[in-house]
Amino acid sequence: xxxxxxxxxxxxxxxxxxxxxxxxxxxxxxxxxxxxxxxxxxxxxxxxxxxxxxxxxxxxxxxxxxxxxxxxxxxxxxxxxxxxxxxxxxxxxxxxxxxxxxxxxxxxxxxxxxxxxxxxxxxxxxxxxxxxxxxxxxxxxxxx
Amino acid sequence: xxxxxxxxxxxxxxxxxxxxxxxxxxxxxxxxxxxxxxxxxxxxxxxxxxxxxxxxxxxxxxxxxxxxxxxxxxxxxxxxxxxxxxxxxxxxxxxxxxxxxxxxxxxxxxxxxxxxx
Numbered sequence: 001x002x003x004x005x006x007x008x009x010x011x012x013x014x015x016x017x018x019x020x021x022x023x024x025x026x027x028x029x030x031x032x033x034x035x036x037x038x039x040x041x042x043x044x045x046x047x048x049x050x051x052x053x054x055x056x057x058x059x060x061x062x063x064x065x066x067x068x069x070x071x072x073x074x075x076x077x078x079x080x081x082x083x084x085x086x087x088x089x090x091x092x093x094x095x096x097x098x099x100x101x102x103x104x105x106x107x108x109x110x111x112x113x114x115x116x117x118x119x120x121x122x123x124x125x126x127x128x129x130x131x132x133x134x135x136x137x138x139x140x141x142x143x144x
Numbered sequence: 145x146x147x148x149x150x151x152x153x154x155x156x157x158x159x160x161x162x163x164x165x166x167x168x169x170x171x172x173x174x175x176x177x178x179x180x181x182x183x184x185x186x187x188x189x190x191x192x193x194x195x196x197x198x199x200x201x202x203x204x205x206x207x208x209x210x211x212x213x214x215x216x217x218x219x220x221x222x223x224x225x226x227x228x229x230x231x232x233x234x235x236x237x238x239x240x241x242x243x244x245x246x247x248x249x250x251x252x253x254x255x256x257x258x259x260x261x
Contacts, residue, residue, distance in 0.1 A: 015167035022197075040197070040228050047199040051166045105173065107204035109236055116235045 005031070008068040013058040013082070015051075021067055021080075022046040028069050029076050032139045041117035042076070042137060048110040049080035049133045055101060057084030057131055075138045078118075083130035090123050148172050149179050155187035156180060160195045164202035173205050180209075186218035190242075193224040203236045210241055221245065 007028055011017045022043040029042060046067075053065045066081040087093045093100075094115075099108035114121045118135040125131040148171075150157045156179055161168050179185060188209050192198075210220040223245035225233065233239040 015165075015170075018165050018167050019163060037228075037231075040231075043197060044199050044232070047165050047197075051199070051201060055166065105169075105204040105208040107200045107207055107236070109200040109203055113200050113235065 003071065003073065005071040006069065008066070010064045010066045012061055013054045013063045013065050013084075014061045015054060017065070018047055018050050018054065021050045021065070025067070025069055025078060029071065029139070032071060032074065032076065034139045038137070038139055042078070045114045045117045045121075045135055045137075046078060046080070048113045049078075049135070052110050052133070053080055053082040053084065053131070055104065055106070056087075057082035059084075074140055075136055077134060077136045079132060079134045081130065081132040086127040086129055087123070087125040087131055088127050090125055094123065146171070147175060149175050151179060151183060151185075152189075155189055156183075156185040158188060158190045160190055160192050160198070160202070162194055163197040164195060164205070165197070165199050166201035169201040169205050173208065176205075176209060177212075180212070186213065186216060188213060188218070188220045190220070190222045191224055192222060192226065192229045195226070195229055198229055198232050200236065203232070203238055206238060206242060219243070 009024065011020065025046045026039050026043050029039070034042070050065060050067070063082070063084060068079045070077045092098055094111040096112045097108040099106040111121070114133070114135055118137045120136040122134045123131065148159050148161060150159065156176065158172070158176055161172065164172070176188065180188070190206060206220065206222070213220050221243045225244060233244065
């Protein structure tokens, strides 16, 4: 069974939208019949990516975060994009516990969480242009 | 303003909200720190009975309080973790820093509420 479904949305870079974004994605993927665990994994990963865009990508809450989702068969691909500051050193940014905002008590675990809860995470970024995080997860692949 | 914290005899009980993300983290941290400073709290207990979601922002709040408590010889513990929160603790390694009631790896059934006084 090969089904395809796609959605795109954008919203203000306000922290209140972090919850909105993860719930929106969770409802969108509901048709794939994910387990509760899979839903929670996806919500956590989306929350991390969107929070990064809001905290690190942008300084103004009026800036927009773009969120898109493509379901293809049993796999969902989620992209979170901003047109903000960009990441100078992606490898460094993805290191566990690395954070550029210790004053906000960031744990530095955002990318680690995305990688732990999704099957694949790709980050591309250009300084001054923005960052795009693409994450894929196969639904129904979980053991136990 | 919503309040999350409750001063108990000898410790600060933090009722972690239903969803603890970056959006909620700021106000929770502010409230807890205010009380910790004002009442010289030396023990903080994070209660997750009502918590369904937590991401790395929540981890930041707990690690931060744990570090501050460490400076003054206090401690931070966590209780009533559901399966999801357990997973978050495990993946982040938080279970190595913060003592949890009943451990984190334990059985998957809902934990019994036997808060020792």
